[in-house]
Structures are given as structure tokens and as C-alpha cells.
Amino acid sequence: MDIGIPKEVKVQEHRVACTPAGVQYLSDAGHRVFIQSGAGDGSGFNDRAYEAAGAQILPNPSEVWSVDMVVKVKEPVEAEYDYLRPGQVLFTFLHLAADPVLANHLVEKGVSAIAYETVSENGRLPLLAPMSEIAGKMSLMAGGFYLANHSGGNGTLLGGVPGVMPGKVTILGGGTAGMNAAIVAKGIGTRVTILELDQERMRYLSTVLGAQVQTLFSTRQHIAEELEDTDLLVGAVLVTGSTAPKLLNRTMLRSMKRGAVFVDISIDQGGCSETSRPTSHEHPIYREEGVLHYCVTNMPGAYARTSTEALTGNTLPYVRAIADMGIDRAVKVMPGLLGGLNTHEGAVTHEAVAASLGMEYDSRYQGNDR
Ligand SMILES: NC(=O)c1ccc[n+]([C@@H]2O[C@H](COP(=O)([O-])OP(=O)(O)OC[C@H]3O[C@@H](n4cnc5c(N)ncnc54)[C@H](O)[C@@H]3O)[C@@H](O)[C@H]2O)c1
Structure with a gap:
């Protein structure tokens, strides 16, 4: 051929x-x-x-x-x-x-x-997974960068230093992208919570990632509670072939700290917030409800x-x-x-x-x- x-x-x-x-x-x-x-x-x-x-x-x-x-x-x-x-x-x-x-x-x-x-x-x-691994890892790099004051973020260094609380990372979806985001977040010493629907997956994540990473059933109430003190929010949900489930609305984002960052990896399937819209590597971010949104549809292309x-x-x-x-x-x-x-x-x-x-x-x- x-x-x-x-x-x-x-x-x-x-x-x-x-x-x-x-x-x-x-x-x-x-x-x-x-x-x-x-x-x-x-x-x-x-x-x-x-x-x-x-x-x-x-x-x-x-x-x-x-x-x-x-x-x-x-x-x-x-x-x-x-x-x-x-x-x-x-x-x-x-x-x-x-x-x-x-x-x-x-x-x-x-x-x-x-x-x-x-x-x-x-x-x-098998063909999405390698790119999700990369996007998941990148989400912490991009998120950490945009949390800097000069990038418009709230000035939190995700890993913290001795004597100062580390930043908090909340991850929606604990599949391939979410787990890879958690691996990097754990590696640099942040507090991490993953919200998932799949009980078996949460068991697996707990086993491989250990006690530093918290897993939590993905309900609207749990998400809302976690958002309040989140510095970096990562959207990594997927229902294969479908548009991404909309887990976040404006009211929920408004409850977040000003200058928090939201990396919506699931933007290629439409994004998991009503405030998500596709961006490019040339213009990666915009601000909605005080939260910096990074919604690049081809993250691994970088x-x-x-x-x-x-x-x-x-x-x-x-x-x-x-x-x-x-x-x-x-x-x-x-x-x-x-x-x-x-x-x-x-x-x-x-x-x-x-x-x-x-x-x-x-x-x-x-x-x-x-
Ligand atoms: N922006 C980019 O450049 C880029 C690159 C790679 C992957 N992606 C996207 O990232 C997304 C995630 O991909 P993946 O490979 O990790 O998928 P995956 O199937 O491995 O994981 C998705 C997880 O989301 C969970 N989930 C589904 N609905 C949920 C809900 N309501 N609450 C909490 N969790 C829920 C599933 O149980 C699953 O564990 C996809 O949309 C994929 O296309 C984007």
C-alpha cells in the first residue's frame, strides 16, 4: 500500500x-x-x-x-x-x-x-495513553509556571519549602493523564487529591501512589469542597469517544483562590468546565472567574x-x-x-x-x- x-x-x-x-x-x-x-x-x-x-x-x-x-x-x-x-x-x-x-x-x-x-x-x-502520559506530566510543568506572579498566578510554589505548606493540586480523573499528573505532583512534594468514579482505579492509584495522594469519589459536592484551597486544578476525565463530562461551572470556579490555575487536559474532547475553550501553544491561557485557564488541545506537540x-x-x-x-x-x-x-x-x-x-x-x- x-x-x-x-x-x-x-x-x-x-x-x-x-x-x-x-x-x-x-x-x-x-x-x-x-x-x-x-x-x-x-x-x-x-x-x-x-x-x-x-x-x-x-x-x-x-x-x-x-x-x-x-x-x-x-x-x-x-x-x-x-x-x-x-x-x-x-x-x-x-x-x-x-x-x-x-x-x-x-x-x-x-x-x-x-x-x-x-x-x-x-x-x-493504547494510542491515546502515551500522549496522555506526556500531557499529564506537562500539566504540572505548565501549571507550576503559570502559578508564578509574573505569569498572573497566585505566587504559590507547588512543592513549598521547609516551614511553608506546599501548594495543593486537585486532579479530576485518575486515568493515564491524571495518574501522570499525580506522579509529578507527588515527586515535587505537593498535596494531591484525585477525584475518580471508578472504585477499582482508586484502589490501584492508592496502592501505587501511596498515602501522599488522596483519592475521593467524584461527586459535585466533593469537587466543590476540594476547589476552595486548590492552587492547581487538572482536568483529566474521559468517557471514550464522548464529549468530556462537564464537572465544573462558573459558580464553582468563583469559589477558587484568585490566581489559581486550571489546566484542562480534556479540552480535546470539549473540556470539563463550562468555562473551558480551546487555546494554542501561541496563546495558551485566559482568565475566567479569577482562575487562569490553560486549555491547549495539542500539549504533547510542544x-x-x-x-x-x-x-x-x-x-x-x-x-x-x-x-x-x-x-x-x-x-x-x-x-x-x-x-x-x-x-x-x-x-x-x-x-x-x-x-x-x-x-x-x-x-x-x-x-x-x-
Ligand atoms: N490536551 C491535550 O493535548 C491532550 C493530550 C493527551 C490526552 N488528552 C486528553 O486527556 C483526557 C484524559 O485522557 P486519559 O488517557 O487519561 O483517559 P483515561 O480513560 O485513561 O482516564 C480518564 C479517567 O476519567 C475518569 N472519569 C470519567 N468520568 C469521570 C468523572 N465524572 N469524574 C471523575 N473521573 C471521571 C475515568 O474513570 C478514567 O479513569 C482525554 O480527553 C484525552 O483525549 C489531551
Whole structure:
């Protein structure tokens, strides 16, 4: 199969969908890889490295997008919509629940779109997880930075010093991103509370993170109580495929300290507060109800070397399976990929995505009757 890897065009997105080692692996398997010139620069991989691995370098995105399967990192942005066409296989992050315009384009153009974030194996999200690990860790770095007075924060050093209470971090959702935020928070010595719904997950978090990290059932009352003395709030909830549950409203935020920081990692699924709206690495923050909001939708794009290696190490087996077998057979052989199929042949094929978008769900691709 011919595989195209365009240069990412989202603001300050430096990741690329395949490393030279990945290109070599796909080329050795008999596939042709076409990569846009400069696509790997932000991740530290130049055109020569890709050429040496067997890729053909193309100057124009339109040529790269014209092949059988396009593998990307972030969802197509408006400037890329014209490249979408019937029968094309698109493998990338999509977050369609928060992007009805893109969802409509993919359906109308008949694209077979597989979303990294809904590929699932035994209840895990193997392609989302590496990026959530990075975003979770980053949330403490970004949050700590914006708590500084000169950044507009309340001047609390999260880890504190002997004789002074450390700052307090409250994390909504103790999945991959939430746990990684907690690991860093614990490491620098903050007080940490994670609010979760899943009892088994809270048991696990307590076991691995120890007594410094408090877990608490996620109820509106518990969240409201925790917010009052929180310095850094991290939003890391997810219901796979759906828009993020709205756990916070204006009144609740108003109860927080002035100059507290809210990093809403779940903004890519619409965000978990009624005050959340997407921002970019160029303009990452805004203030609502006295609280600094950091709502960057592509956080890992800032640490592209690490993120590209973490992402592509996980996506490559799926890329290879689709290239070897074609999409129809690949989703049968690798059931995780079927969970990733969001649109196919003009229909929305993921139930939670369809429900969030208020679009019709086409279940005919589930099961073995294809
Ligand atoms: N902004 C970015 O750049 C970026 C990068 C990576 C991931 N993300 C996003 O971060 C979010 C979290 O991803 P993840 O991989 O950690 O997901 P995950 O599935 O591992 O964890 C989500 C957790 O949220 C919990 N949860 C669901 N509803 C809840 C509620 N009402 N209260 C408390 N907890 C609740 C679930 O039980 C689960 O443990 C996703 O939206 C993901 O897309 C964003």
C-alpha cells in the first residue's frame, strides 16, 4: 500500500506520524512511504534520514494526501479539508465529539477515518495513553509556571519549602493523564487529591501512589469542597469517544483562590468546565472567574521528540496491519482497530461519537458480518 505522511499544520504542532525507523519497517514490508519535505524537522528527523530509510520526499501536501492511506498526528484542519476524498483511509487523532464540522466532512467525503484515541485493546486506549502520559506530566510543568506572579498566578510554589505548606493540586480523573499528573505532583512534594468514579482505579492509584495522594469519589459536592484551597486544578476525565463530562461551572470556579490555575487536559474532547475553550501553544491561557485557564488541545506537540517516539512506537503495528490487509480485513483481525473506526463509507461508525454529535450511528461494521 502507498502511505502518505504530511507535515502537521496545526499551530505549533511539531510531531510527525512516523520516524525514519518506522519508515524502514514499512518499506521492508513492501509498502511505499511518501513523506512531505520537512515533516520530521520539529522532531529532530531530517529529510535525508527518511530518504535513507526508504521514503520518497514530496514537496507538496496535495501529493502526499493523494495516496491510499494518510497517517497523521492531529486532526485535519480547515486548510486540509479539500484533501479528503472517498475511499481514503485516514489514521490520526480526530476527537470528533468536539468537532462536528470535521465529522461532517469525513462523512460527506466517505473517508474511512480511524481515530487513535478510540482504538481500544481490553479496555485500554493504547494510542491515546502515551500522549496522555506526556500531557499529564506537562500539566504540572505548565501549571507550576503559570502559578508564578509574573505569569498572573497566585505566587504559590507547588512543592513549598521547609516551614511553608506546599501548594495543593486537585486532579479530576485518575486515568493515564491524571495518574501522570499525580506522579509529578507527588515527586515535587505537593498535596494531591484525585477525584475518580471508578472504585477499582482508586484502589490501584492508592496502592501505587501511596498515602501522599488522596483519592475521593467524584461527586459535585466533593469537587466543590476540594476547589476552595486548590492552587492547581487538572482536568483529566474521559468517557471514550464522548464529549468530556462537564464537572465544573462558573459558580464553582468563583469559589477558587484568585490566581489559581486550571489546566484542562480534556479540552480535546470539549473540556470539563463550562468555562473551558480551546487555546494554542501561541496563546495558551485566559482568565475566567479569577482562575487562569490553560486549555491547549495539542500539549504533547510542544515536546515533539519525545512525543513522536512515544506515539509512533505504538501506532506502527496498526499502520502495518492496515497497509498489509486493507482496512476491511484489518479491523476484523485486530478488533482494537474496529473501536478506532469513527467514520466509514459515509457513516459514523462509533456509537459514543455518534451520540455526542447527535448523528446517526451505523452499527453494521461491528461484529463479524462484514
Ligand atoms: N490536551 C491535550 O493535548 C491532550 C493530550 C493527551 C490526552 N488528552 C486528553 O486527556 C483526557 C484524559 O485522557 P486519559 O488517557 O487519561 O483517559 P483515561 O480513560 O485513561 O482516564 C480518564 C479517567 O476519567 C475518569 N472519569 C470519567 N468520568 C469521570 C468523572 N465524572 N469524574 C471523575 N473521573 C471521571 C475515568 O474513570 C478514567 O479513569 C482525554 O480527553 C484525552 O483525549 C489531551
